[in-house]
Amino acid sequence: QSALTQPASVSGSPGQSITISCTGSRNDVGYYNHVSWFQQHPGRAPKLMIYEVTKRPSGTSNRFSGSKSENTASLTISGLQSEDEADYYCCSYIGSGAYVFGTGTTVTVL
Amino acid sequence: QVHLVQSGAEVKKPGASVKISCKASGYTFTSLHMHWVRQAPGQRLEWMGQIKPANDRGNYAHKFQDRVTMTRDTSTSTIYMELSSLTPGDTAVYYCARDGGNYGDSEYWGQGTLVTVSS
Numbered sequence: 196q197s198a199l200t201q202p203a204s205v206s207g208s209p210g211q212s213i214t215i216s217c218t219g220s221r222n223d224v225g226y227y228n229h230v231s232w233f234q235q236h237p238g239r240a241p242k243l244m245i246y247e248v249t250k251r252p253s254g255t256s257n258r259f260s261g262s263k264s265e266n267t268a269s270l271t272i273s274g275l276q277s278e279d280e281a282d283y284y285c286c287s288y289i290g291s292g293a294y295v296f297g298t299g300t301t302v303t304v305l
Numbered sequence: 306q307v308h309l310v311q312s313g314a315e316v317k318k319p320g321a322s323v324k325i326s327c328k329a330s331g332y333t334f335t336s337l338h339m340h341w342v343r344q345a346p347g348q349r350l351e352w353m354g355q356i357k358p359a360n361d362r363g364n365y366a367h368k369f370q371d372r373v374t375m376t377r378d379t380s381t382s383t384i385y386m387e388l389s390s391l392t393p394g395d396t397a398v399y400y401c402a403r404d405g406g407n408y409g410d411s412e413y414w415g416q417g418t419l420v421t422v423s424s
Contacts, residue, residue, distance in 0.1 A: 196366070196367065198349065227408070229408035229409050230409070231408075231409035231410065231411070233350070235350075240400055240414040240415070240416060240417055241342075241350060241400070241402075241411075241414060242414075243410060243411055243412045246405075246407060246408070246409050246410035247407055247408060247409070247410070250407075250410075252405075252410065252412050284349065284350050286350075286352070286409055287409075288408045288409060291364065292355060292364030293352070293354075293364055293365075293366060293367075294340075294352045294355075294409060295352060295366075296342075296349060296350040296351060296352055297349070298349055299349040299350070
């Protein structure tokens, strides 16, 4: 199972909105509504931001939102803040109890 | 309060095996799946597998199927991940993570265990 495809980097100015894409196939992202997004700061464990495409854990800012269209899931960060600067990974269920992560995207706040 | 505490860093030689532990507390240990995820230096997250503590049943990524074993000890609320036939490419930080009852909602993570494979 190959990694899901994400852009290597995305940048934006404070207050702007950015969107990170996560492209898979009809066998993973396109088939299951089980896409999660994780934020990871350097040297830290990943933090769950979104699960099941659109759901936010309690404590996750509503500036983070998820969506999906066919084989591509997306994470949108609105009102970009300096603390949003981090790596972001998508993750999809692929059946038979297995998952796959994306290639990762580095978000830079200009 | 949920806590996942992993064992300390390991240094292994190529061909050896490593066994990492992850001790859970703050919830009913057998109620939720747990995952192992690794991250090589400067690289992406990589899902290795998951275990259902209730019945010790695991699902492994195809890549690791032949050399990974995930187990649990309900008496100590601890899960283990053993990886054999190590190569320098297995040098990574290994994380355990706990599901929340839905697909992919791993909200709780261990602090990570660095495994270095070097001759």
